[in-house]
Each structure stands twice: as structure tokens, then as C-alpha cells.
Amino acid sequence: MQTHEIRRRFLDHFEKLGHTPVPSASLVLDDPNLLFINAGMVQFVPYFLGQRTPPFDRAVSVQKCVRTGDIENVGVTTRHNTFFQMAGNFSFGDYFKREVVGFAWTLLTSPVEEGGYGFDPERIWATAYLDDDEAIQIWKDVAGLPDERIQRRGMADNYWSMGIPGPCGPCSEIYYDRGPEYGRDGGPEADEDRYIEIWNLVFMQNERGQGTGKDDFEILGPLPRKNIDTGMGVERVAFLLQEVDNVYETDLVRPVITEAERLSGRTYGENHEADVRFRVIADHARTAVMLIADGVTPGNDGRGYVLRRLLRRIVRSARLLGATDPSMSRFVTVVRDTMAESYPELVEDFARIESVAVGEERAFLTTLSSGSKLFESAAQSVTAAGGKRIGGSEAFVLHDTYGFPIDLTLEMAAEAGLEVDEDGFRTLMAEQRSRAKADAQARKHAHTDLSVYKEFVDRGPTEFTGFDELDSEATVLALISGGVRVPTAAAGEDVDVILDRTPLYAEAGGQLADIGTITGRGLRVTVRDVQKIAKTVWVHKVTVDEGQLTEGDAVTAHTDPQWRRGATQGHSGTHLVGGALRQILGPNAVQAGSLNKPGYLRFDFTYQGALSESQREDIEAVTNDAVGSDYAVNTFTTGLDEAKEMGAQALFGENYGDEVRVVEIGGPFSLELCGGTHVQHSSQIGPVTILGESSVGSGVRRVEAFVGLDSYKYLAKERALLAGLATSLKVPTDEVPARVENLVERLRVAEKELEATRAAAVLSSAGSYVDAARTVGTVRVVAAPAPAGVAAGDLRTLALDIRGRFGSEPAVVALFGDVDGKVPFVVATTSGARDLGIAAGELVSSFGPSIGGRGGGKADAAQGSGSDAAGIPSAIDAVVARIAEIAS
Structure with a gap:
């Protein structure tokens, strides 16, 4: 039975039982406690808590869910997905335990030709909360289950909550026995790979308080009325009904593995390590597509970071399997084709989804190349020194400088048999910046x-x-x-x-x-x-x-007219900028967010790569042309489907009702779903001045602009600045750019001449360092402070020049600078020294602690930086001592 059919049968079964079908909510919920919707009941929480009166007594849904806590288990177990579909039936003060057990039993065991799933009733087990005698008796009465196929389990297993304060209650889980070839006897308590949980029936009757685990929270009291919340894992039912070994081999996931086989030349099933990578690709590709479809874009915090991590794990897994070419486009295309029957929006929005995913892949391939080299160097240094742990500072540099996520560093370290000082990394991260705050609302x-x-x-x-x-x-x-x-x-x-x-x-x-x-x-x-x-x-x-x-009280509410006038200018200006972007950049420049207030607007949109100066000018020109055209601003209410058919733009990730408000400016120029306030004619917006364009995440750009009087004030300030420059340079204003360019070029030539003079001065000291070299065993050693003020780049040039003067004679050069509180250093060795076993990179570890520094390199040259100039004499002594030790 195909997965789409499993969904359909579930919805049909409960509709016939009087349940109102409710569409899946977006994965992104306006809730500060949840990154993503992680259970089918989340959108119904206000009803369970009594905060809102439900418009129905019974509901059924198939909810999109993402659980990020299972990322490490993906591919390793047979049953973990980050994205999954949770089919659920809900009662709000209507039926309770006996009815819900009967509903579930009927759907699971009824023959396929009668609309059921056709599961063998003799292979179904149930669990119940420790003291829930009522549920156990119901299983005996309604389903005829014998005592030996009903197990009592504790709070961690059979008392359900979302993991945060909210509704909770004891539950009864339904398991299916796959047979002795999949594990040992004894029911779910003995082996949850053989006995697979397929449905959880939650008797929602209490409210929980704060707590961190599954069983360490306080029960605050009963809910206003007893409710039912169930969750059937669609993917788990699919892999059982399709008689495959795990959730990754079902009809909606296996095609991605097949595509990965084609791209890598490897075969799924050849070994466990490769199979895990295939499964990671298949699972994460599906999750990433669904997240992007609901408006998430890659970033460094929160939801964006989860998406970025998933996409980067796909790229790295594909590379480790042997795929050498970019592959993201192929993977997301397969996801679209397999999932579109249930989620047609994936087809409608595919160009944007693909653009975001491919853009992150392109950026990460560069990161992966440079970061992997640095990681390998750090790992080699640790191994050479007999250590087992990569320092937190190295992990921080990988993250901060190369964009290497800590999760990837941890994975690669584990593969190399090493650990990472994760606490040290977290400390450095905390010192560098505080995490982004939650959404303002x-x-x-x-x-x-x-x-x-x-x-x-x-x-x-x-x-x-x-x-x-x-x-x-x-x-x-x-x-x-x-x-x-x-x-x-x-x-x-x-x-x-x-x-x-x-x-x-x-x-x-x-x-x-x-x-x-x-x-x-x-x-x-x-x-x-x-x-x-x-x-x-x-x-x-x-x-x-x-x-x-x-x-x-009877009162009068007044809106500040000046604020409202500026706010409408900003909001209508945002619509015009969006229309101009689509004209100049094409339909894939889709809105990803906005903010507008009196005199100012910002507009985020999906696009790969920075805009050219010409594009920015064109966007500003098209926007102001629309302002000058004095378009009428019309608003009307219509059905959501009708608005989409008209081509109205919607904000991805936003949940709209069946009826929507449409704002039209200039007919096809701008047609958007919007509940905001606007001007009556586009000319009332006033001039729009683009301030700049920047990146706010992978595949997402931001345009900022002033509108109205603020735009005029900004332009007046710019005009005054230009006039001041013209006066200072003693040229007409239209000649200022050429004169400034001329001055910049002259400055550039002067800086090059100064650089050449400084380099010559630095190199002139090389002979004196050679003359002062000491002999340690058979090795000539130059270990000394560098000339005052020498920068890191010049330091390397000087060290290599000194080394060259020794020829093939065994020699080591170690120079230490002191620049603005930093201690740059360079170590270089001749071929003769390396023949004796002296490696520049290895010497760094001997003196690094003396100057509070770190660095690395190869056997012939290494460099880095420290923070304690007072330790330079000790560092010099450490270099000499280590060379003496090796030379002896």
C-alpha cells in the first residue's frame, strides 16, 4: 500500500466517524517554545488547554512534523525520521478511551478491501500506563487482546506531553510484531526494533508544569475537560505494509537513495557505514524541502541553523559516498516528484525551494574544501603530539573563520578517533556573541x-x-x-x-x-x-x-495621523519594491520577510548572489516610476484559491484563512495578500531611495530603503556631502567622482612604493640574523624576536629569506613579532633539518603555551599567533630545547 493511500484511508475512516478534516499547519509555528511542529496535536493546544473553544468536537488531520532531537539517530535505527507525517484523530470533550481504542482497532485490522490496513490482529500488542487498569480492560473488551500482549510501562514511556508545559496524559501505544527474525521475544519492553510502535493513543486529561525530561515534571491539575489526541506514524505504517526493512526504504524515501546510488556509483546495502550515509541523504533531503517550502532559510541560529545543518550533512554524505558533482538539485527534484501528490505546493514553489537548497550546497562546498584542510591539519597536530582531543579554539576557528558547523567537526573528529573540547568551543562562542533573540512577536x-x-x-x-x-x-x-x-x-x-x-x-x-x-x-x-x-x-x-x-468605559481611540501616514508610505513602498524586484530579477525573487515603519522599509527576498550596481539602480528606478505613475491602490476580499489563481503573491510560511484580503497596486505591477494599511495612490508614497542590499542568509538578500520625507532628507544630506567634497577638491560636483578616483589611484601607488621600501628594509636585516645564528648540535638555529613593527606577512617573507641563506645546511628559523598586543610567529626549516626529523609544525606545540598561541603548518614552514608577548623569551628557549632534544 502506497503512502499516499495510507494517508487517504486514515482521513476517510475518521471523516465517516464524524471528524472534521483539518489541514496540516505549517511546520513553523508562532511559538517561542518550539522550533518546529513536532506532533500532530500542536495546532490544537489552545483547545486542549481551554484557551479557545474548538469549532468542532472531533477532528482528523495528517500533520507535517519535524523532530530535531533525532538527527543523530537518522540512518542508524530503522524507525527515525527528522520529517514525518503524523496522522491523528482528536476529541475535544467528546469521546474518550473506549471509543478511541475501537476506532484505531477497526482501521488497523479491517481488510484492505473494506478500507482498512489489513494488519494481522494476532501480531498487534498494546502498552498502557502503570496504573491505567481501565485502558487495559478496554483492550481486552474491544480488541480481545490477551494479557500477555498488553504491557504496563512507566511515565517515561507511557505518559505523554510535548516536552514543555502544556497538556499531557497517560497513553496507550500500539505496536506491531515484525517477527522473530527482527529480534527477541518479549514484546515492546524487550525489543523496539522487532516490535514497532505505530500508533499512540493519548488520554489528554492533565496539564504539566516545568521539567526537562519525560518523567521529571509536575502534574499541575486536570484540564477543563477530557480530550483524546492520537498520533499514527504514517512512515512507520508504510514500511510495515510495504514489507521493507525500515522507514528509509518506503516508496517516498527510497527514490532519493536510488538517485544517490546513481550519483555516487555505490550500491545501497553494501555495508552499514555507506547505508547510514544513503539514509541520511534521503531523510534530510525530504526534511529540507518541507522546511524550505514553509519559509525556513539557512542561517546561523534557530530554525535556519537546523536547515543549514541538514543540507550540509547531505552534501558531506554524498561526498563521502563518492559523488563528486553538485547533487542537491537532483535530490530535491526527487523529493518534489514523490511528495507532490500529498503536497502540491512543492510543485508550485519548486523554483524557490531548489534555489535555496542549491545555494546552500554551493556555499558549503567551498567551506568543506577549506575547512576540511584545516581540520586535517589540526587532527594531525593532535595525533603527532600523542593527544586525543582537538582544542576548543581550533573548533572555534573552524566555525568562525570557515563556517564549519561544530556538529560537523564533532562528526569528523569521531571518525578520526578523536574528541573535541566542546565546552571550550561553547565558551568562546558565548564570548564572541549572544544568540539571536526569539521573534519579536x-x-x-x-x-x-x-x-x-x-x-x-x-x-x-x-x-x-x-x-x-x-x-x-x-x-x-x-x-x-x-x-x-x-x-x-x-x-x-x-x-x-x-x-x-x-x-x-x-x-x-x-x-x-x-x-x-x-x-x-x-x-x-x-x-x-x-x-x-x-x-x-x-x-x-x-x-x-x-x-x-x-x-x-466608553472611550475614543485615536490613531496618531503622522505615524499612520508614514506607516502606509512604508508598507505600500514595500509592495512596490517587491514588484520592481520581480520585474528586474524574475519570478524567483520571492518575498522572504519584511519590516516597514514610518519612513523606512526593508524587504527580504530569495535570490542567489549579490545584486550588481546596475540591478540596484534599475530596482530603484522601476519603483519610483511606479510612484510617479500614481497607480490607484485597491483592496478587496476573496477566497484564497481565487487569489492564488489571480497570481497574488503570498508570504511563504504564513498561514492564511479561506478568505483573504488582496492589495492591488497598478494592476499586474503588484498583487499581494496583505492585511496592512496602505496609501490610496502610489504617488502618496513619495520618493523611494534604496540604501543598500545585503545578505541575511544563504539564498536570502535584503533591500533597505527610505520613503517619503525620510527619503528626501537622506537625499538632501547626500547632496550636502557631495557639495562639501566639491568645495574641498575645488572641482564642480559632476567631476567629484573622477577626482576621487584619481586620488585613490595615487594613494594606491604610494602605498605600493611604501610597501616595497618596507619589505626591502625588513629583508636587509636577514644577514644580521644569519650572522647571529647559534649552533645546537649540528643545527644552525635562528630563534629571536622580529624587528619592531614587522607584520605577519613580512615576518614570513623575512623567515623564508633567512632560511634560504643557509642552503641545505641543517637550520631552523623561528621569528616572533609583537604587533598591537598580538604575537605573530613563523617557523621555517631547511631540508637538512627535516632530514634530522625536525618539523616546523611540530615545533609550534613546544612553544605555543609560552605565548598563549596556536598555529600549524607543514614540516617546512608553520605559522600562527599568540597573545602574550611577555612569553617570547620562554618560547625561544623552548624552541632551542626541543631542537637540542631532537638533534641529540
């Missing part, structure tokens, strides 16, 4: 008890009047302070305010919230920010300036 509500808002979410959305007016009469529905409702707020207090209607825009879609005031009889309140709860309830964050604000 998530930060604002990360630890808020949202149950206080449930009444207002259930009441229906706040009426937003700001499209038509700047001032609105309103009623104060609630005041909230510290997550608790309060009846009043006095002057000087900060409080959250919920109104029944408001003209103030709540932050969304890249547009910052409006600012303004709320007034009433003897009352004045400053609105600093406006945020949304559950995308429907406007929460005004305010300070009471005068009077007393009371729940039930």
Missing part, C-alpha cells in the same frame, strides 16, 4: 497565560476600523495586568486594554503597530503598542497619563 507573549484572553477569543474578532477612519468610538472590554484581569488602572500604571473596536493597527505582516491615544471624560491614555492574541483579539499596551481607566 513571540517574545511579547512567550510566557503569558493566554487563558485570560479566552473569553474574548470566543467572543469573536476585534472590529478593526482603521482602514476607514483614524478615530473610533469604543468600549473597554477588559483591562489586564500581569496576566490577570483588573477592574481599573490609575494614572501612571501600565496595562493591556481590549476594546470592542479600534482604528489602531496591530503589528502584523511586517508592519509595526500604530501608536496613538485613548481618551474619555477626564481620561488620557498613551497607546505604545498593539498586538494580537490568536490573530483575532487586539491588545493595546498602554500607559494611563490622566484619570482612571475602568472596564466598561
